[in-house]
Amino acid sequence: MSSSSTGTPGAPKYIDAEVLASLVRDPTKTPGKDYVVVDVRGEDFGFGNIPGAVNIPSHEFLDRPRDFVEPLNSVPKVIFHCALSQVRGPKCANHYQQVSAVVRGQQEAAKEGEGAPQEILILRGGFQNWQNLYAKESDLVENYNAQFWKEEL
Template sequence: MLVTTGSAKPMKYMTAEELAALMKSGEKVPSKDFLVVDVRDDDFAGGNIVGARNHPANKFMLSVPGLVKETKDLPLVVFHCALSQIRGPKAARIYEETRKNLFPDATGEIVVLREGFTKFQSLYKNDPTLVEKWDEQYWSSEWS
């Protein structure tokens, strides 16, 4: 589903179920066929999507050129934060603009995980192939 985020073109979103299906399909290899980029800051401590790379939003502008160079040939890059309302979409837009400037011919898809890690962990926290380092104490008080 496409939703306009104020950038020149609509931002694409992927649901938690779609990402889980992609990860479990066995057809796609993380870091070769896709990469999940988690831009949460301190809230990364409560657990993460297996294989996700943490590029904190508060330092994203410094890390984005290197990230773009490493991932320019990937078919899919998925961004998220806790809820994917501000940090995730903003990082995806910055990544997209940086990639366009550095590698205008790059064609990989850039998407945002709808409802972020909060939704993903609520569905898959007990699946070690999808979520790692999940901290029950972190999520039980504020997020459940």
Template sequence: MASIANLQRITAKDLSELILAEAGSQDPSYAIVDVRDDDHIGGHIKGSINIPSRTLEAMIPTLLRKLESKQTVVFHCALSQQRGPSAALRYLRETEVSRPGVPPSSSETEVEAAAEGAIEKAKQEGQTVYVLDQGFVGWQELYGEDDRLTSGYRKELWKNGYWG
């Protein structure tokens, strides 16, 4: 059964290689969704979309349309322990629930089954959904000062390893 615990993870190294391989592409095959809220200050992965977790519910229909052609979708927050994985799971569930035949008012059991089906459907259709391992905290430790991969980085905000 689909849950936060069994979502696929991608390392910062693997994501950086994907970004660099498609550098300059007008329509990259991937999308990065940063669900940090106020802690978005101090830098972000180049090309990422910031959808604060508090607005995710309202933005899901837009994300579904915007990301439907992407082969890879990566969600993250600061540590990718709660908000990032929750957003990825919500996205996966909505890809299935929003399809005809699965009413929005489905029971929790039906939604869990739909989420499991969504993961399989996404794999079959070529879209893979990941959570960035260690979130932006891990990312900035490796690539914060690499302007090919990170935008708006402010080292002084990350001097202790975590924004704040």
């Protein structure tokens, strides 16, 4: 399974859980260097997350996007998600893409060079789907609280 387009030109694409799981398990890839998972959930982040994910609640991200875009701008793949990746994750990914284009344009003008293209993705199905698939796989879920997710369902 591969990434697929949303149908909107230039919009972030979706990545399937199986593709991200392969990336997380790839010993040649380093989180924060080769890819970064940006989890825009709030308090429920504390009850389970993708290993190495950076938690930036959506309201914080949307209030100060440039604070987060600049440090992530050199990472080739930035993958956003929320609980279901239906509202907050896609909204933050789209906002990141817009702000990143401005920041990259300014950096390129200052350096007179061209940066490598960055792939901005949204995890299809969000953490809900991820934990449904991988809750029992400790290399793919950290800090998992099964009781919390059982009560949420």
